Amino acid sequence: MRPLPLFDDVANEARQHFIYRMIRDGNYEAERSVLRAWSEGFKDRDGKFCHEFQTSFEPCLWELYLHAYLKEIGASVDFSSSSPDFVATNGEDFCMEATIAAPAEGQAGPHGYSIEDLPENLNRFNSEATVRICNSFTSKVKLLRQRYKLLPQCQGKPFVLAIASFDRPFSHLAAMRPIISALYGLYHDEEKTIELGAREVVSYAVDSVAKNEQTNIGIGYFCTPEFADVSAVIFSSLATWGKVRAVAESPEASAVYTTFHPNPGSLYPIMRTATKPDYREHLLDGLCVLHNPFAEHKLAPSTLGHGRLAQAYVRADGEINFVAPDDFLLMRHLVSVKTRCNGSQADS
Secondary structure (H helix, E strand, O other), X not given: OXXXXXXXXXXXXXXXXXXXXXXXXXXXXXXXXXXXXXXXXXXXXXXXXXXXHHHOOHHHHHHHHHHHHHHHOOOEEEOOOOOOOEEEEOOOEEEEEEEEEOXXXXXXXXXXXXXXXXXXXXXXXXXXHHHHHHHHHHHHHHHHHHOHHHOOOOOOOOEEEEEEEOOOOOHHHHOOHHHHHHHHOEEEEHHHHHHHOOOOOEEEEOOEEEOOOOOEEEOOHHHOHHHOOOOEEEEEOOOOHHHHHHHOOOOOOOEEEEEEEOOOOOOOOEEEEEEHHHOOOOOOOOOEEEEOOOOOOOOOOOOOOOOOOEEEEEOOOOOEEEEOOOOOOOEEEEEEEEOOOOEEEEEO
16 A cells, blocks of 8 residues: 555644644655655545644554554554554454543643753652553543444454553653553652662552542552453653654754663663764664553563563562563653754754
C-alpha cells in the first residue's frame, strides 16, 4: 500500500495543529519522509485519519509510530476490522489499542513550551503525570470490557494497551516513573532522594495517587487479578516529534542531542551529547513493554520483543525485572539552533 497523503491539506487551516503546520511548511522533507514511511501499509479505515493527523496530531503520530514498530519486529497486521487499532500476528495472535496521556482540560500541551515550564516539584509533576496515564488506561479498559472483548477478532487473544505520554510541557522528563507507578505501584521519589542526599533513588510501594486535594485514585493495576484482561502495556515518553527528527536522515540539520542512559551502581545516568551528523537513534529506542503477571492471556517475550526496547516482568519474589539493552534510552533532549535568528528550539 502507498503512504498516506498526510501533508495534503484536508483540515481547515484554523483547526490545524501547530506541529503539523510546522512540519508541512518548514525545511523538514527528511522528517516528512519518515512519517510517510511509517504510514506505508497503514489503512485509513474510516477515512478520517489524515484529517485527525492535521488537527489533533499526537494521537495519530503515536498510531503511526506503533505501526512502524510492528513492521520493525516483523508482525503482520490485519486491517479488515474497524477496531481495535491493530489486530496482529507475530508468532502468536494479539490485539492492540492505542491511546495517549493527554493534557487535563484547559492545561498546556507538550509543545510550544519554554524554560519557565520546567517542573518546580518533581513529586507533583510525576503524580500528575501518573493520574493522566491512569485516566487513559482505565478509559480504554472500560471500552475493552464493553466492546472489544466481545468482538470475534479479539476473543481468546492477548490484548495490549499502547500508551504514549503527551500530557504536559516537558512530559518526557517523567520518563518511565509514572507508568511504573500506575502499573506496578512502585514510586521513585526524587525529591526525597535530593533531600537525603541518597546514593540511590529512594523508592517505595504506593497504592494510590492524589487526583486532587479531595480525591485519591487507586494504582498498581498489574498488582492484582482485577485487570487480567490486559496482557501488557506498551509505553513511550519519547515517541514524539523529537523521535521523528532523531531517526530522519538530515545530517545538515543544526541540532544537538543530549541523551541519558542507565549507569549501573550510580545515581546519575550516563549522559551523551552529539550533533545531528554524528547522532544515531533506533526507531525503538526508549520503548518499553510492561507485562501483566496476572494476565489471562500472557504474551511470549518474542511477540513484542526487539533488541532495542525494554521489557518489564514481575519476578516470583515480587521484584520488577527489566530486560533492556545496556544503552537503553531513558531520556532525550534536542536543541535546534536557528542561526538566522540566533535562537534555539527545544524538542523532546
